[in-house]
Amino acid sequence: MKFVEEFKKSFFISLGLILLTFPIMVIQVNTIENVVVWRWRNLIFVGLGGFILSFFWLLFQKKKGDAIAQAPAGHSRLHRIMDEPRLYRPALIIIAFCALIFPFVFSHYQVNIMTTALIYVMLGLGLNIEVGLAGLLDLGYVAFYAVGAYSYALLNYHFGLGFWSALPVGACLAAFAGILVGFPVLRLRGDYLAIVTLAFAEIIRLVLENWNEFSFGPSGISNIPRPGFFGIKLTPEQSAIYMYFLLILMCIFTIFVIHRLQHSRIGRAWVALREDELACQAMGIDKTKAKLAAFALGATWAGMAGVLFAAKTTFINPASFTFLESAMILSIVVLGGMGSVVGVVIAALALILIPEYLRVFSDYRMLLFGAALIIMMVFRPQGILADRRKKYEFHKLQSGEGN
Amino acid sequence: MNFFWDLFLGGITRGSIYALIALGYTMVYGILELINFAHGEIYMIGAFTALIVASILTMHGLTGISVLLLATIIAVLYSSAYGFSVEKIAYKPLRQAPRLSPLISAIGMSIFLQNYIMLAQTSDFLPFPDLLQEFELPEIIAEWIAPSEFMIIFTAAVLMICLTLVLKFTKMGKAMRAVAQDREMAMLLGINVNRIISRTFIIGSALAAIGGVLIGSHTGRINFYIGFAAGIKAFTAAVLGGIGSIPGAMLGGLVLGLTESFATGYVSSDYENVFAFALLILILIFKPEGILGRSSQQKV
Numbered sequence: 151m152k153f154v155e156e157f158k159k160s161f162f163i164s165l166g167l168i169l170l171t172f173p174i175m176v177i178q179v180n181t182i183e184n185v186v187v188w189r190w191r192n193l194i195f196v197g198l199g200g201f202i203l204s205f206f207w208l209l210f211q212k213k214k215g216d217a218i219a220q221a222p223a224g225h226s227r228l229h230r231i232m233d234e235p236r237l238y239r240p241a242l243i244i245i246a247f248c249a250l251i252f253p254f255v256f257s258h259y260q261v262n263i264m265t266t267a268l269i270y271v272m273l274g275l276g277l278n279i280e281v282g283l284a285g286l287l288d289l290g291y292v293a294f295y296a297v298g299a300y301s302y303a304l305l306n307y308h309f310g311l312g313f314w315s316a317l318p319v320g321a322c323l324a325a326f327a328g329i330l331v332g333f334p335v336l337r338l339r340g341d342y343l344a345i346v347t348l349a350f351a352e353i354i355r356l357v358l359e360n361w362n363e364f365s366f367g368p369s370g371i372s373n374i375p376r377p378g379f380f381g382i383k384l385t386p387e388q389s390a391i392y393m394y395f396l397l398i399l400m401c402i403f404t405i406f407v408i409h410r411l412q413h414s415r416i417g418r419a420w421v422a423l424r425e426d427e428l429a430c431q432a433m434g435i436d437k438t439k440a441k442l443a444a445f446a447l448g449a450t451w452a453g454m455a456g457v458l459f460a461a462k463t464t465f466i467n468p469a470s471f472t473f474l475e476s477a478m479i480l481s482i483v484v485l486g487g488m489g490s491v492v493g494v495v496i497a498a499l500a501l502i503l504i505p506e507y508l509r510v511f512s513d514y515r516m517l518l519f520g521a522a523l524i525i526m527m528v529f530r531p532q533g534i535l536a537d538r539r540k541k542y543e544f545h546k547l548q549s550g551e552g553n
Numbered sequence: 554m555n556f557f558w559d560l561f562l563g564g565i566t567r568g569s570i571y572a573l574i575a576l577g578y579t580m581v582y583g584i585l586e587l588i589n590f591a592h593g594e595i596y597m598i599g600a601f602t603a604l605i606v607a608s609i610l611t612m613h614g615l616t617g618i619s620v621l622l623l624a625t626i627i628a629v630l631y632s633s634a635y636g637f638s639v640e641k642i643a644y645k646p647l648r649q650a651p652r653l654s655p656l657i658s659a660i661g662m663s664i665f666l667q668n669y670i671m672l673a674q675t676s677d678f679l680p681f682p683d684l685l686q687e688f689e690l691p692e693i694i695a696e697w698i699a700p701s702e703f704m705i706i707f708t709a710a711v712l713m714i715c716l717t718l719v720l721k722f723t724k725m726g727k728a729m730r731a732v733a734q735d736r737e738m739a740m741l742l743g744i745n746v747n748r749i750i751s752r753t754f755i756i757g758s759a760l761a762a763i764g765g766v767l768i769g770s771h772t773g774r775i776n777f778y779i780g781f782a783a784g785i786k787a788f789t790a791a792v793l794g795g796i797g798s799i800p801g802a803m804l805g806g807l808v809l810g811l812t813e814s815f816a817t818g819y820v821s822s823d824y825e826n827v828f829a830f831a832l833l834i835l836i837l838i839f840k841p842e843g844i845l846g847r848s849s850q851q852k853v
Binding site: 166169170171173174175177178179184186192211281285287289334335338341342344345346348349350352353356357360473474477480481484513514516517519520521522523524527528531 | 586587588598601602604605606608609612627631634635638642643646647650651652653654655656657658660661662663664665666667668669670672673674675679781785788789792823824826827830831833834837838841
C-alpha cells in the first residue's frame with residue numbers, strides 16, 4: 151500500500167475544508183425576506199472535491215520533491231519536437247494552412263471569437279516582455295490597453311482619424327504612458343512595482359469612468375469605425391474576416407519582433423535583470439534604461455492591441471478595462487511560461503477559447519484562473535512550455551585517440 | 554465647523570479600519586517580505602461570515618450585543634482559519650522560490666477567493682444588519698459622535714494596544730520580532746519559524762475579520778468585491794507608515810483615512826479611490842520607506 155499516508159492526510163484535509171467552507175458554501179441568507187437556505191448538497195461536493203484535490207496535491211508535491219532530488223529536469227518532449235526541423239516545419243505549414251482557411255470554413259461568430267483570442271495573444275506577448283523577460287510584475291497592463299483603445303476612439307471622434315493613422319499614434323501614446331509610469335517607479339523593488347501599476351490602472355479606469363466630458367463616462371464611446379480596406383466598403387462579415395487576417399499579421403509581426411528582441415543585447419540584459427538585479431548592475435548594464443525599455447515596449451503592444459480592440463468591437467467603455475482583465479493577461483503569461491513565446495500563444499488561445507466553447511466553464515473561469523496561478527507557481531513555475539536560454543557550447547575536436 | 558468635524562470623524566473611523574487591515578499586511582511583510590494580496594479577501598470573508606451568523610441569530614430571536622459578539626467571534630475564527638490555510642496552500646511551498654512566484658500565487662489566491670464567494674454566495678450587494686447602533690453612549694459623548702463611529706474607533710484602539718503589548722511582552726511576540734529581523738538566525742536559536750509564520754497570518758486575519766465586521770455594520774452593505782479596494786488602501790496605509798512597522802501601520806491608516814475623507818468632502822466624491830491610489834504612488838516615489846520605516850539597503 152503505497153498511498154496510505156496520502157489517503158489519510160487528504161481525508162483529514164477534506165474534513166478541514168468542509169469545516170472551513172461550511173458557512174459560505176452551505177448557508178445562504180436572504181436578509182430581505184429573512185429566509186435561510188441550507189444547501190447541504192454542497193457539503194458533499196466540497197468533501198469529495200477536497201479529498202481528490204488534496205490527494206493529488208500531496209502526490210505531486212512528493213513527486214516534485216523526488217524529481218528535484220534526482221536530477222535537473224531535461225528537455226521536454228515538446229522541446230524535442232521544436233528542435234527537429236523535419237517535425238516542426240510540416241507542423242508550421244499545417245498551422246499556417248489552418249489559420250488561412252479558418253474564416254472561410256467557420257461561421258462569422260467563430261471568426262469573431264478567434265479574433266478576440268488573437269488580441270489576447272498580442273496582449274500576452276506584450277506583457278511577456280515585461281513580466282517574462284524583464285521580470286517586472288505589471289498588474290496594471292490593462293491601463294496601456296485602455297490608453298490604446300481610448301486614443302483611437304477619441305481621436306476618431308474629435309478629429310476623424312482613421313484606423314491606420316491611429317494605430318501608431320495609439321502605440322506611441324501607450325508607450326509614453328508606459329514611460330510616464332515607469333520612470334518614477336522603476337527604482338522601486340519588484341513587489342512595490344506590482345502594487346503601483348495596479349493602483350495606476352485603477353486610477354486610469356476611475357478617471358475614464360468619472361470624467362464624463364473627456365471619456366463619456368460609463369456609457370463609453372460607440373460607432374468606432376472598423377479599419378478601411380483601400381477605400382472599399384466591406385460588409386460586416388467581410389470586415390470580420392479582414393480583422394482576423396489583420397490580427398494574424400499583427401501576431402506574426404509581434405512574434406517576429408519578440409523573437410529578435412529576445413536574443414539581442416537588450417533581451418539578454420532583461421533576462422539578467424530578472425535573474426539578479428545587483429549582479430546585473432555590477433556587469434555594467436544600465437538598470438533604469440533596460441527596465442524603461444521593457445516597460446515602453448510592453449506598453450506599445452498593449453496600445454496596438456487596444457486600437458485593434460476598439461476597431462473590432464466598435465464600442466468601448468471603462469468596464470472592459472478592469473483589474474480582472476489584467477489578471478487574465480497575467481494568467482496567460484504565467485501559464486504559458488514566462489519568457490516563452492510559443493507557450494504564451496498556446497496559453498492565450500486555450501484560455502480564451504476553452505471558456506468560450508465550454509459554456510459550463512465560463513462561470514467558473516476566473517475561479518479556475520486563480521487556482522491555476524497558484525498551482526502553476528507551486529508545481530510548474532516555468533509554465534506549460536518553459537523558455538530556454540540560448541546556449542553556446544564548446545565541443546572538443548575529435549582528435550586521435552589517446553596520447 | 555460641523556462639516557469639518559464630520560469629515561474628521563469619518564476619516565478617523567475609516568482610518569481605524571484601514572489600520573486594522575494594514576496591520577496584517579505589515580506583519581506578514583515584516584516576516585516574509587511578501588505582499589499578501591489575499592489579505593483583503595480575508596477581510597471580506599470575515600464580513601460575509603459575520604453577516605451569515607448575525608442573520609441566523611436574529612432570525613432565532615437574539616438581539617443586541619450577543620449577536621454582535623457571537624458574529625464577531627465566529628467571523629474571527631473563520632477568517633483566521635482561512636488565513637492559516639491560505640498560507641499553507643499558496644505561500645509555504647514557495648518559501649525558497651524566486652520573489653515573483655509567491656507574489657503571483659498571492660494574486661491567484663485573491664482572485665480565487667473573490668470568485669469563490671461570488672459563486673457560493675452572490676454577486677449582488679447584501680444588506681448588512683447594523684449591529685453597532687445598539688449601543689447607548691453617555692449624552693456628553695453622543696452629542697459629538699455616532700455610536701457606530703465611537704465603537705469602531707474604540708475597538709480599533711483597544712486591539713492595537715493589545716497587539717502592541719503582545720508583541721512587546723509575550724514570548725510569542727519576541728519570537729515574531731526575531732523572525733522578522735533574521736529568519737535564519739531565529740531558526741538557529743530554536744524558534745519554530747513555520748509556526749510563527751502561521752501565527753502571524755492568524756493574528757493578521759483575525760484583525761482583518763474584526764475590521765470586516767465593523768465596516769460591514771458601519772456602511773450597511775457588503776459584496777464580494779469590497780476586499781479588493783480595501784486591500785489596496787490598507788496596503789497604502791501600511792506603506793505610508795513604513796511597511797514592517799506596527800505603529801507605522803496605525804499612523805498610516807489614520808493619515809490615509811483623513812486624507813480620503815477631506816478630499817472627498819472638499820474636492821469631489823467621484824474620485825474617492827483615486828485619492829488613495831494617487832497617495833500610494835506619490836509615497837512610493839518620494840518616500841518609499843514611509844513615515845516611520847527605516848530605509849533598507851539591498852545587499853547581495
